[in-house]
Amino acid sequence: MIFQLTVxxxxxxxxxxxxxxxxFFGSCFSDEIGGRSNAHGLATLSNPFGTVFHPIPLARxxxxxxxxxxxxxxxxxxxxxYDWDSSHIFSSISEKEHRIKISEQQExxxxxxxxxxxxxxxxxxxxxxxxxxxxxxxxxxxxxxQDLFTKEQTDLxxxxxxxxxxxxxxxxxxxxxxxxxxxxxxxxxKDGLISNNQSKSQLxxxxxxxxxxxxxxxxxxxxxxxxxxxxxxxxxxxxxxxNEQAIDFVWSHFVKTYFSQESEGLLNRIFKLRTAENHQxxxxxxxxxxxLKTWIELERKKIYEELGKGFNL
Numbered sequence: 191m192i193f194q195l196t197v198x199x200x201x202x203x204x205x206x207x208x209x210x211x212x213x214f215f216g217s218c219f220s221d222e223i224g225g226r227s228n229a230h231g232l233a234t235l236s237n238p239f240g241t242v243f244h245p246i247p248l249a250r251x252x253x254x255x256x257x258x259x260x261x262x263x264x265x266x267x268x269x270x271x272y273d274w275d276s277s278h279i280f281s282s283i284s285e286k287e288h289r290i291k292i293s294e295q296q297e298x299x300x301x302x303x304x305x306x307x308x309x310x311x312x313x314x315x316x317x318x319x320x321x322x323x324x325x326x327x328x329x330x331x332x333x334x335x336q337d338l339f340t341k342e343q344t345d346l347x348x349x350x351x352x353x354x355x356x357x358x359x360x361x362x363x364x365x366x367x368x369x370x371x372x373x374x375x376x377x378x379x380k381d382g383l384i385s386n387n388q389s390k391s392q393l394x395x396x397x398x399x400x401x402x403x404x405x406x407x408x409x410x411x412x413x414x415x416x417x418x419x420x421x422x423x424x425x426x427x428x429x430x431x432x433n434e435q436a437i438d439f440v441w442s443h444f445v446k447t448y449f450s451q452e453s454e455g456l457l458n459r460i461f462k463l464r465t466a467e468n469h470q471x472x473x474x475x476x477x478x479x480x481x482l483k484t485w486i487e488l489e490r491k492k493i494y495e496e497l498g499k500g501f502n503l
Contacts, residue, residue, distance in 0.1 A: 194418065194419075194420070195417050195418055195420070196418065197410055197413050197414045197417060197418040197443070199443055199446045199447055200447065201446065201447055202407065202447050202448050204368055204448075205448060205449060205450055205453070206232070206308060206448045206449055206453070207306070207453075208231070208232070208453065208456070208497050209233075209306075209497075210232075210233070210306050210307055210308060211233045211235070211301075211302045211303070211304075211305070211306075211307040211308070212224075212227055212232055212233060212234050212235070212302075212307065212308045212310070213234075213235045213236075213299060213302045213303055213307065213308065213309050213310070214227070214234070214235070214236040214237060214310045214312070215237060215242070215248060215251070215252070215309070215310070215311050215312070216237070216241075216242060216243070216248060216310075216311050216312030216313060216314060216374070217241060217242070217243050217312045217313070217314030217374040217376060218241050218314075218374070218376065218431070219312045219314070219372075219374040219375065219376060219411060219432075220236055220237050220241070220310065220312040221236055221237055221241060222432075222437045222440075223310070223312075223411075223437070223440065223441060223444060224236025224237065226437065226438075226441045226444075229461060229464060230457045230460050230461045230464075231457070231460035231461075231464065233302075235298060235299065235302045237277075238295040238298055238299055239251055239275065239276040239277065239280050239292075239295060239329070240276050240277025240278070240279045240280045240329075240330075241277045241279075242275075242276070242277060242329045242330075243313075243314030243315045243374075243378075244313075244314070244315060244316065244317075244318040244327055244329065244344070245313050245316065245344075245349045245352065245353060245393070245396060246318060246326070246327040246344060246348070246349060246352055247274075247275055247318075247327055247328060247329035248311065248313070248329075249349075249352040249353050249355070249356045250275055250326075250352070251275050251276075251329070252299075252356050252359075252360065253355070253356050253359065254275065254292075254296060255296045255299040255300055256300065256356075256359050256360060256363050257359070258293065258296050258297075258300075261289070262274065262275045262276070262292060263275075263324060264285055264288060264289075265332060265334070267332050267333065267334065269283075270282065270283065271283065271284060271285050271287070271288040272288075272330075272332045273288065273292065274321065274324070274326070274328040274329060274330075274332075275328075275329050276292075276329055276330065277329060277330050278330050278332055278333070303360070303363075303364060303367055304364055305364070305366060306366050306368075307364070307366070307367055307368070308367075308368045308369075308370065308448075309360070309367060309368070309369045309370070310370045310371075310372065310409070311369070311370070311371050311372070312371075312372050312373070312374050312411070313371065313372070313373050313374065313393045313396070313397070314373075314374040314376065314378070315378045315381070315386070315389045315390070315393075316343060316344050316346075316349065316389045316390075316392040316393055316396070317341065317342070317343055317344070317378065317381050317385065317389045318341075318342060318344050319331055319339040319340070319341055319342075320339060320340045320341075320342055321338060321339055322338060322339065322340055323338070327342075327344060343385070343388065343389065343392070344392075346392055346395060346396060346399075349392070349396050350396060350399050350400070353396065353400055354400070354403065354404075357369070357400065357404045357406065361404070361405075368407070369404075369405075369406045369407065370406070370407040370408065370409050371397045371400070371406055371407070371408055371409070372408065372409040372410070372411045372412070373390060373393050373394060373397070373411065373412040374411070374412065375411060375412045375414075375415035375416050375432060376430055376431055376432070377430050379430060390412070409444065409447065410443075411440050411443075411444075414439065414440050414443050415432050415436055415439075415440065418439070419432075419436055419439060423435075424436040424439075445457060456493065456496065456497070459489065459493060460493060462489075463486060463489050463490060463493065466482055466485065466486055466489075467486060
């Protein structure tokens with residue numbers, strides 16, 4: 191008997207090379223897969239402005255990255271400076287410092303998506319909070335009075351218009367850029383299960399509309415977790431966020447989709463090498479440490495020889 195639906199792996203025609211740059215934007219799921227990418231030795235930039243769930247502020251962030259003359263709106267809260275386009279962890283002690291910080295992150299993003307590079311966008315919800323006076327959907331409310339905002343299910347046409355504009359800008363800047371959308375499997379239970387499902391459905395329609403007009407791709411992280419792992423043992427205690435097993439399962443699909451079999455073997459070797467390096471730092475046994483040190487040096491040399499110049503482990 192079969193007790194589990196299988197989400198098929200559909201290998202991408204374009205493959206990620208070890209010298210490619212990868213940028214993850216979006217929900218906390220971007221942090222998880224971005225973390226796996228970094229741990230396997232790939233040139234990774236993940237959520238440089240913190241976790242952002244809604245398509246509109248995500249589009250605005252990327253627009254500001256490729257058109258840095260556009261400046262974010264700042265606010266002060268508890269003696270710290272924030273901006274409406276970043277998460278609550280992205281803060282500074284002064285307006286000047288914060289604008290410099292934003293500019294530096296924007297420059298990192300621009301460099302990361304130049305040449306043969308990959309941009310993965312994970313959308314979390316289409317329910318947003320619109321600032322009444324400024325009339326835009328914020329990335330984070332920054333613990334401000336809720337009377338400042340109107341909660342809404344954002345209109346599909348508004349999301350399509352915002353992302354159509356930013357995709358035109360991205361492809362104009364770099365025609366070689368590989369852009370992949372995915373939908374976070376994390377449920378937004380604070381909105382209620384019904385509203386969460388309605389919200390997610392809008393994200394799927396948004397991506398499908400964009401796929402008709404642009405060469406963007408789709409990776410089924412939502413389906414892998416929600417349909418392929420229909421069991422709460424694959425979730426953390428909050429029964430909302432996927433646990434380590436689930437993330438590893440999605441990562442295995444990610445690797446089989448975007449890497450060749452040869453590259454998959456190298457990824458595993460790099461991960462094993464980095465694990466050994468961490469173990470070496472913690473190990474107090476001198477004999478074991480020397481043995482590990484010798485193996486690490488030899489393995490790193492072999493990997494460099496196989497990958498050639500341009501790869502930095």
